[in-house]
Amino acid sequence: MAKWGEGDPRWIVEERPDATNVNNWHWTEKNAGPWSQERIKELFQDQKVDSDEAELTIKEVEKVDGEASASNRKGKLIFFYEWDLVLKWEGKLKNGTDRKFNGKIKVPNLSEENDVSELDIQISVKDEDEEGLKLKQIMHKTGKDLVRSQLAKYISGLKEEFSKGMILPKKGETKADSVKTLTSGFNKAKINMEPIFNKENKQTGLKIDTKTFKQTQKFQCTAQEFYDAMTRIEMVTAFTRGHVKLDPVKGGRFELFGGNISGKFDELVPGKKIVKQWRYKQWPEGHFSTVTIRIEQKNDHTEVILEQVGVPSAELDVTKDNWQRYYWDSMKQAFGFGVFFT
Template sequence: MAKWGEGDPRWIVEERADATNVNNWHWTERDATNWSSDKLKSLLLGLSVENEEGICEVTEVGKVEGEASINNRKGKLIFFYEWNLKATWTAKSNAGIKYKGSIEVPNLSDENDMEDLDINISLNKDEPETPLTALMKTKGADKVREALGSYVGFLKTEFTQGMILPTANGVSKPQSSQSKAKVDKTQISSGSTAAPPNTGVKIPTCKFSMRETFLTSPAELFRVFLNQEMVQAFTHAPATVDAERGGKFRLLDGNVFGEFTELVYEQKIVMKWRYNTWPCEHYATITLTFCDRGSETELKAECRGVPESEEERTKHGWQRYYFEAIKQTFGYGARLY
């Protein structure tokens, strides 16, 4: 048995007459059902896609049935969620004709990968056929899947505040809650600027890679990540970027920061990268490789050392607030992988 002040700092051993559950070390459970219901509705309502035929939008979320909870056992968070969702989408063609259809998601749960999620989109039976149905079944389904992925990320970050409070001296510190506006604007950021305590606890980590294609040259895309004005343009927030080996960067009001460890012009960027809510001094290693594909540039992002609990949020954040934001801001749009 560990002695006071030794070993895992969450494991505090002392005689307690009140049997206090110090730092939530023993089994605790938090019901996330009501919070999840509100979050799912807010993420889905108003989603829209458009093309040359017209525009489609999610106008009503009529059914959100299920439950969600988070359990903490000896510092390990266990997530459970299971939802059956139904929503209404409406469309308006460029000719002014309106249509209505439905969206059903019968199996949003912790047992299914987001890529395997069933998203059933159909046009109401009494509606005439329209090409906008195909738009909803493709780009619309992608938007819905992205929103539901955001929900899982928020569940594992925003709602878990305070579930684990390890400290080196046994004094738990309250964690500030995230504001809804901050989270919705910068999911890649944490929403909290206060750095967490350094616990000395080994963190389970993972690695993953992502690929994206941009309609620009490697030199120009390389510049996007290193030019401070361009970074501020695609993040829509203040940033500081010292574009040299050993140079620091800080984005999104300080919620993301790190250091460049290797820069190979037009070919590679290696950086130490972290959210400010990760345990002190813990960084992921992000390697960006730029491959010339003629009129396009293929960007490969290899991420190592990401905390396991942050994997989905980190993936979604890079996809949406780096890759898609760069395409939209600078017009480098290309097909997604």
């Protein structure tokens, strides 16, 4: 078995001008936050709303809170974004008193989890008299379409404009137009990443018979790379293929696979150890197991030892299978951690 950097083609620099990230193998990431904030502000600066009944304008962005990133792994682009927006608008009725009204538009859940057409767009007006309420109704009817259209431009720009240069051509290639791009929220109608559950043993208020088990896995990566894959939201999003809630600090909580898996972190030692309280949604209410993951970097690979204490006996086999399928196999596929060279 080859050691890192000895004979492994992922670590051999080909003859190319940039000599970086050969074959797009390594995980690279760009912070899209600043670019996104500027782009969103630009898209909603003095935007006219088409209406036969009123003169309406979205004036500016009052608040844009959140984060965004673009990541490249093995020639695939993965996008993560989550924003909370507040926009200002103003307008007056064409056949009214010529009085101007002001209001706000809130978009609390712009993320890769939600299609633009499904966004919750909330519209309010400062003065809710007869004219103000009529303007609010017009904004509901026509303003929402403009908001969705502009946000679609932002998402398209994130995937096409911002990500330019992240996919490098391989040796002998001049462009990478055919590279596949992905978002972390796959089409749920095509891919079901929910864990397999045993439908029994949902009773509460009973003494639970539990078991303990251990698993050992080998990964072709460094200990820190494995730790990052378990604790960085972009990487967890990539291998779970769905929306993730993750706060990797002591006491921080997490939710994966649509909330089917949840818990909190008890201990985090970068590159060494992860301890967390962990449960399936179907387990008896309030019951958590303790998962300890020890990460040991060897000469030519990283060994991971998982011990899980407090698994309901009826769920033991299913839990083992789900760790293998939805964590280890998925991580190896997403990041290339399972490829060993001899």
